[in-house]
Amino acid sequence: MAENDSKLKLLGTWASMYAIRVKIALNIKSLEYEYYEEPSEGNSELLLKSNPVHKKNPVLIHGEKPICESLIIVQYIDETWPSRGHAILPSDPYERAIARFWAAYIDEKWFPTVKDIGWAAWGEGEREEAKKAAMAPVDEGSVLLEEAFGKCSKRKPFFGGDQIGFLDIAMGTTVRWLKAFEKLWDVEILSEAKTPALLKWADNFCSHPAVKDVLPETEQLVEFALVIAAKLRAAAAAPPPK
Amino acid sequence: MAENDSKLKLLGTWASMYAIRVKIALNIKSLEYEYYEEPSEGNSELLLKSNPVHKKNPVLIHGEKPICESLIIVQYIDETWPSRGHAILPSDPYERAIARFWAAYIDEKWFPTVKDIGWAAWGEGEREEAKKAAMAPVDEGSVLLEEAFGKCSKRKPFFGGDQIGFLDIAMGTTVRWLKAFEKLWDVEILSEAKTPALLKWADNFCSHPAVKDVLPETEQLVEFALVIAAKLRAAAAAPPPK
Incomplete structure (x- = not known):
């Protein structure tokens, strides 16, 4: 499970309901992360590098791996840390x-x-x-x-x-x-x-x-x-x- | 596992790439199913009852439960029969x-x-x-x-x-x-x-x-x-x- 201990970075904007989904999932799992607020106009270099296809936040970066699209990120968090906090997806x-x-x-x-x-x-x-x-x-x-x-x-x-x-x-x-x-x-x-x-x-x-x-x-x-x-x-x- | 043995019905159209996704997933798991070709114009009563929100095929009906949207159905099949055939979703x-x-x-x-x-x-x-x-x-x-x-x-x-x-x-x-x-x-x-x-x-x-x-x-x-x-x-x- 060493890899799961890699640092987490979240790129988002404060008003984005999509970024907030990721924050909630991280909270449910009590995971620490560094939060980076994206500029109000345009995107950071890190975002463009991490999500070149959609050029949108949120992006969760786990170690060196970027994960994009809010609901995919929420599932990733649930599947990577199944035993932390409670399960996010139903078990059935x-x-x-x-x-x-x-x-x-x-x-x-x-x-x-x-x-x-x-x-x-x-x-x-x-x-x-x-x-x-x-x-x-x-x-x-x-x-x-x-x-x-x-x-x-x-x-x-x-x-x-x-x-x-x-x-x-x-x-x-x-x-x-x-x-x-x-x-x-x-x-x-x-x-x-x-x-x-x-x-x-x-x-x-x-x-x-x-x-x-x-x-x-x-x-x-x-x-x-x-x-x-x-x-x-x-x-x-x-x-x-x- | 008794519930998983319930009958499977697939509502689709022969040309729909979305219905074909479900057929492939069912084949991978060697699952038997009854196939119902939807009319070329309009939808069957069973489809309208099973997918009242989108009124679209494919719908997989497992016992009495309808599952809609092709990629959601493929995941359902993989998660319901994890040990049949090979895994469809990656394990990582x-x-x-x-x-x-x-x-x-x-x-x-x-x-x-x-x-x-x-x-x-x-x-x-x-x-x-x-x-x-x-x-x-x-x-x-x-x-x-x-x-x-x-x-x-x-x-x-x-x-x-x-x-x-x-x-x-x-x-x-x-x-x-x-x-x-x-x-x-x-x-x-x-x-x-x-x-x-x-x-x-x-x-x-x-x-x-x-x-x-x-x-x-x-x-x-x-x-x-x-x-x-x-x-x-x-x-x-x-x-x-x-």
Whole structure:
């Protein structure tokens, strides 16, 4: 197991829900790591060298080996240190398949529809109507995730049962961003009326010991999103580069 | 292990590279299954019930449990029957992370660029120039995959070493489609000049005992693609539905 003792470095940005997934997995396993905050514009040399394909954070560097893509990193951490902390992936292969299915659904289908609300809320024309239309697929997805929570958690506090697991990490790292978007765009994504179980779960997740110190505050994300939006607007208004 | 003996049903379509991935994994583990060919238009009742979220094949039904998404199904099969046939995922967590990384790259980045050549080859205007532009990201990706093959295979015949593994299945099920597209669009995707190792690997893969009987012939895919393209053209030319 000597190799597993190699140093861990995490390259991330404070606001990235993907980097936060890795921080939570490392916390669950009580692993020490050096954290490197990536520059707010562009990428560090180390990141470009470590993830030349996607040029994105997070990257976990274990000894000399870079591992990329947040959910792949979380699985790597769980598989490399199976006996530290608690298991992140369910032990049952079917439950594991279900957790992977919903985690992919969140990243590839649902969260993109959440981000689309922004185009409606900050776009041209009939914003209220556009926002309403943009909320339809988000609500549809939230209801599916509410049902998935019921089935996965089996009346326990987390998707993973008594402890936070793979799907908690995948979904839970969206929560503060959801709250920021709710404030920014005056919408309701998780609510007592539509997703009562997820609303309670979100509170449980955000106050979990492996989570609470690595989540950014909603207000910080609101400010950050406003800065990004202003930059995007300025770029759209500027003449195209020659 | 009684539960693992439950009956297996696979819902797929003969031309789907995603369904073929599951057939290969089932072959590697010498598992018997009932195969249900989905209708060429629309989906069966059983598919809609089993995969209400994505409404797509393949779905593997194990006893009463449906598992969706090809790469998740392949992992499920490997994890449920670890001691049958050979291991599909590498045993080393880092090698496993690398296999997952490139499999996701193929599905999310590279293969979509391959399909984009079709828009150029069958589109309006300067087709040769458009095709050349569309080939640039495909070639860039092929070279990355050629390098990945060198690193993963360690001079052995497959990404998985001496045996076909997870990444062989993910990449290998594109091969006959690549050949069909090369014929249809008069392009070269894998070639002696650009990707000599992958070209040789593709032959090894397609003649592997777990693979050779479940791959469609290139000519069948060419004909199938022409039918689909004709339908798409007719739909585009038709007046929009009221």
